[in-house]
Amino acid sequence: MWQHLAGLALYLGVQVAVPPSVLAAELSEIEARGHLIVAVKDNRYPLGYRDAGGELNGFEIEIARRLALDLLGNETAVELRPVSNVERVNAVVEGEVDIAIAAITVTSQRQRIASFSEPYYLDGTGLITTSGRVRSLDDLAVGRIAVLTGSSTLAHVRYQLPGAVIVPVLSYQEAIVELNRG
Known part of the structure; x- marks a missing residue:
């Protein structure tokens, strides 16, 4: 199976996802509270994930800790709250964090409701399959494609493959389960 996964090229050229930070709270509020509350992913290795002991780790987790160190003088002055794709921006807008x-792509719709930092990571979109017969997008035109709910990839898939059946999933792990189901 992994040979097939590695063999499929990047989807749609390269969709550049720029997942920056989204900031809502005033610094004075954060300082008064004594800790930063950060929405993070816990199922997106290596950006944000749970290790074998259940602890949050990853590149974005380290960014959150460094931000707490820079703002509050203590890298442990941070409360990490795992969120789903759908919850990421809403958690900020509603003041929950x-x-x-949390791997957020800048879109014009999101920019209307939240402010974004400079990008810290560039990403692309790829497709994986268990079939060795997929050689181009045409081979997927009427297939089933799992896409993360709340992902900016959804619009690209709908545009490029309007005949494909979209299977919404909440995590990459769920996408792998769907892939193995066929």
């Missing part, structure tokens, strides 16, 4: 560092 101070900032989201």
